[in-house]
Amino acid sequence: MYVVIVGGGEVGSYVARVLVEEGHDVAVIEADEDLARRLDASMNALVVPGSGVNPAVLQRAGLEQADLFLALTGSDEVNLIACMTGRKRGKEGLRTVARVRWAWQAPGDPALSADELGLEALISPRREIATETIHTLRYVGSGEVRELAGGKVVLVGMALGADSPLVHETLASVRRDFAKDFLIVAVQGHDGLRIPTGSDRLQADDRAFVMTLPGNVAELAILSGQPWSFVRRVLIVGCGNSGLAVARELEAQNLTPTIIEADRERAELVAGLLPRSLIIHGDGSDPDFLRGRIEEREIDAVVVLLKDAEMSVLIGIFAKSLGARKVIVRCDESGYVPLAHKLGVDAVLSPNRAMINAILRHVRRGKVEATLLLGDHEAEVLEFKIPEKPVNADLFEKPLKDIPFPPSVLVGAVVRGGEAIIASGTTVLQPGDELLVVCARESLGPVERLLC
């Protein structure tokens, strides 16, 4: 697929890197000439200096042959105009996706829809981040919780304690007692992410990605060997759009979050929008100030949603040391994630990653309903729908263990007739099934060919 990306900043360059890794042809348009030069030197993509709203620049980037057009600059206006221009001048069927931040929009204003603008999609990671935060707060254990297949399946990325049976037994042995409950689909260790087999045994400092049904998360929390706890009093540091969305959801659950916001104007604005919350204007990175608020409000969970990754992680580690039972931080710097986990941060959420997950859906439209990146893009979780009249008859009438999958591919769950089951070697597929497949990056192509 030929993809034109407008904007080579933090988001654009990250998305470009992932798409190049997946084997797509990528052109990046970047207005800042210095940055364009740096990208050109570091990336296996065509880098075109200039503005994404200039037709001549779009042409130089190969717009005529593009299948997908992504406008990912930090400016909503530039992104929307670039998409409209791209759509006008690109080939028939070009799909256009714009990143939007809605920074100019007061909360509660009606939002523009992609339809109105004639675009394929408007992507804003704030909602994904807010949803993921809420699920992660609700989960009794430690780790990131993501919903798959419309909430019928969840994927938990969890740390393991020294007592966890997953550390002391092979995965096959633990599975004998909990076969239908969950499946460990990936393991993040020192030397990267791997897709495990039944004979695998995990290390106490590994992180396990576990696919399970929403009703089974309590067992998972117990088996992780980490302490579990319920969260009632939540402190949010940084009330941008995601922070506001999280606070609103918590208020809807009759909770009363405490919010620390450094910008006075923003603090006053959100105070008017959040009747149940306590909004404090102050600096969350000031240790004494943070300690005071955690103690006086008897905080159980701290959610740090600052844009500055270093600051977010640092505040998170500090909050943990002050006794917060659950700490969730926003961090787009993937290099910090293992360190944050090691120092006690329960969950790390990345808007960039939420963005790429949303975009990959449009890259694979028609075949794959949703995608989730795992680790440092070593693997992905794909949501396939097997056609009612499938091309490949080899998939059926035999158990999964007899299907010749490419290496490092695991079917984690099957949704059939609206009901999800955790897959095992004996599961037999049927036409029309929805599959959640975990797949190492190098096997993505073969798996798509096998299942579509």
Place this chain on the structure above:
Amino acid sequence: MRLADILRKEFIFPAIRAGRKNEVIRELAEPLAEQLGGVDKEVIARILADREQQGSTAINEGIAVPHGKLNSVGKIAVCLGRSRKGVDFGSADGRPTHFFLAVVAPANSKGDYLKLLARFSHVFKTASFREKLMAAKTADDMHQIIQEEDSK
């Protein structure tokens, strides 16, 4: 792993008297001490209470798993208490807890006691099962019902 194999019927208590969290722990510490022969029930009550300090073990709807580890014991001890009235055990939904699986494991116990707790949480998840168990009259009946659900 079968719950019914590990939980003996003489250690099922269909009607615990305790009405408060710390009383539940003290009441269940006694049979655990008896099972372990020679361990002070006060010591057991304290380690269970210590764990509750870190966060309530009321993990799922209507159930709690007070547990702890002890150096001086050589095997896992388990007992199950039922309170028809229910006890405020600090559950997530704020609703009363009716079933308590108390567990003491040796300090060097690895994954086994966690598997036991997880198994309990799993078996007790079904509302209809909990209702049946709530209606059962004797410890024998309760053991029988658990055995049936466990082998499903």
